[in-house]
Amino acid sequence: MTLPIILSKKFQEWKNSNFDNNKSQYKKISKEKQKPLAMIISCCDSRVQPTSFFKAEIGELFIHKNIANLIPSYEQNNNENSTLAALEYSVQELEIPNIIIIGHSNCGGIKYAFDKFSGDKSNSKFNFLNNWIEIIKPAYKKLNINDPKDIKIRKLEKLSIQNSIKNLVSLPFVKKAINNEKIKIHGLWYDISTADLYNYDFKIEKFIKIF
Numbered sequence: 001m002t003l004p005i006i007l008s009k010k011f012q013e014w015k016n017s018n019f020d021n022n023k024s025q026y027k028k029i030s031k032e033k034q035k036p037l038a039m040i041i042s043c044c045d046s047r048v049q050p051t052s053f054f055k056a057e058i059g060e061l062f063i064h065k066n067i068a069n070l071i072p073s074y075e076q077n078n079n080e081n082s083t084l085a086a087l088e089y090s091v092q093e094l095e096i097p098n099i100i101i102i103g104h105s106n107c108g109g110i111k112y113a114f115d116k117f118s119g120d121k122s123n124s125k126f127n128f129l130n131n132w133i134e135i136i137k138p139a140y141k142k143l144n145i146n147d148p149k150d151i152k153i154r155k156l157e158k159l160s161i162q163n164s165i166k167n168l169v170s171l172p173f174v175k176k177a178i179n180n181e182k183i184k185i186h187g188l189w190y191d192i193s194t195a196d197l198y199n200y201d202f203k204i205e206k207f208i209k210i211f
């Protein structure tokens with residue numbers, strides 16, 4: 001299958017400029033073991049681009065994308081292994097010093113989970129997705145039923161990050177790395193329309209705007 005023309009063109013332009021201008025750097029890092037400064041779990045959403053907003057250089061970010069930037073609990077690992085495999089590799093092999101979960105506004109995965117858990121059956125065509133979003137359920141249960149729907153969905157985007165952090169720190173290899181002060185865990189929530197960035201404060205259990 002031929003690559004779409006727009007992508008072919010963009011690749012060619014990139015190779016002729018960015019790559020050609022940094023050829024020696026590319027050659028150098030290809031011979032070394034990668035040493036990223038952060039492992040990132042972010043949503044598949046095409047509007048969430050950590051390499052772009054962190055202005056990442058090659059080799060700096062180790063990124064795993066999945067629907068709604070979720071981390072399964074240790075007990076849920078039979079349903080899903082790729083996220084945990086990426087985490088395991090990043091912690092045990094690459095010894096990456098930071099794990100950052102990045103949630104975002106207008107997340108389709110979170111909205112779908114919210115609708116589904118609220119009893120909306122209009123999207124029952126999904127099979128794998130329905131299984132996947134079960135990870136969000138403990139966060140959904142923490143919502144205040146009296147809040148308006150849009151507030152609840154926005155809260156769920158953040159509660160789900162907290163839930164993933166809880167799952168993350170309960171993984172044995174992560175727990176060990178935290179105890180040995182090898183890694184730091186971060187939770188971010190990013191607003192697509194304003195580029196506002198919120199950081200999760202573990203002490204007060206709230207997201208604080210940092211940019």
Ligand SMILES: [Zn+2]
Nearest residue numbers: 043045107108
């Ligand atoms: Zn999303």
